[in-house]
Amino acid sequence: MKTNPSRDWPLRHLTDLLQTSTLGVPKVQVDEAINRSELRILPFIYGSTLLLFVAYALIQAIFLREPGLPLLLGVAVFSLAALWVVWWMLAQNRFAPRHVGRLGAFLAIVVLINIQLRFYLTHDPKQAANLALFVFAVSVLFHATQWYLAMLLLAFLSLFQAFTWFVDGQDFRYYFVVLLASAGTGYIAHVGRVLAYRRAEMLRVLTQEREQELHRLNAEIKQFNQQLENMVAERTQALQDAYVRLERLDKTKTDFIAIASHEMLTPLTIINLNAQMFMGDEEIRQSTQYARWAQGIDKGVVRMQEVVDRMLDVAKIDSQSLDLHPAPLNLPFLIRQVVNRFRGAAAERSLTLSLGPMADLPEVEADAEAMNKVFYHLIMNGIKYTPDGGSLRVDGRSQTITHNGNTLPAIEIIVQDTGIGIAPDAQEFIFDKFYQTGEVTLHSSGRTKFKGGGSGLGLAIVRGIVEAHNGRVWVESPGLDEAACPGSRFHVLLPQRQPQQS
């Protein structure tokens, strides 16, 4: 590898070391910091040098009665005035770090003038050489190497100048060696001092940078948090608005059901009454045509009555005003009665209705009429959503139920069919009022016809009644498939009647 011979020069090597080791901090930044510190110490270095000149001049003039006292004093005053101006400008922040070179040069000239005056006034080279040495010794305090070297040069020049005045060469050699020795040791002290200063300065810059970075990150995090909080607040508001709208909608629905069912009840009763009279009339009964029409009206009235009854039930459930009369109830017996009511309809569609062994099941404390509705809707749905030739089975078993943190003995009734099944995503919603899967307009109006039309209220009534008895109802089904018919299992869990209730 080719090496630059000038790089091997130890002084240069040391200087390079000072210039390059910056711990990753840009060199410009470190140099500027050093210049700034130079600005701070310059007045002290020059101040002490000039004070020495002044004191030296006064001692010589007063005690040694040297000539040229006024001139010496004049120079001293001029030097101190120059120093004061520099000091004042520094205090006023008139100097930027980049001015440090000019300032140094100005003060160096003041020092040079002082040394030259020593030469010409005293004609004593030793005194001038002493001053040159002193100037150099003080300059070790400089942070910038170029200023240290400049002062060294100044001292050497003054010494050579003094040499021309020396009578005795011995003295000159003595001063030259002293200056050389102090230049060496001074330089080492200077390097150590500058290295330490640079390192401290770099660490300060690094710490400052990290602090600034931390501040910036903190500010960003704060801003981000604020944005997040705003977003959460906005979303919460939107959700609250949506919730209020939904509640209002639900209330409108509930109000509509309550009002409509009550309003329909009176005309329905009138139609029913008239239909009964119509059918009871002898003349009508004798005409097959009229009798068929009358039966049609009666069938429609019964169907209408059912719909209105369901609407009334839902309105009561929503307003939590179900009129329940709980009493010890034998559920298997009640279920058998409901199943028997559907036997004819099931036979028409070749459906098998069966009951599992439930005779040993304990009683529940429940309202018989309400429970009748529960199993009526469940069994009717089973028949409605099972194609012809399928089967429906009701089973029962003992279970437990958790209510208000207490585990109680319970009875579980399972109504299972081999019907079309229910899609998983619909299973949660079928217990909501008016929820119907499939195309509502495609529904036929038959009560037990396959996929016969309904009001979408049956399961809402089932859930309302079961929950009013502190029970639970849910459905299990592999999914909706009208071809494969995976079937559905409706579970009704009701607390068993407690002994103290008897």
Ligand code: ADP
């Ligand atoms: P609907 O009067 O429409 O039968 P329900 O509240 O009784 O109203 O039932 C809601 C929906 O749940 C029905 O539209 C139907 O899609 C589905 N469903 C209820 N029972 C069954 C069942 N046994 N098999 C398949 N789907 C059913």
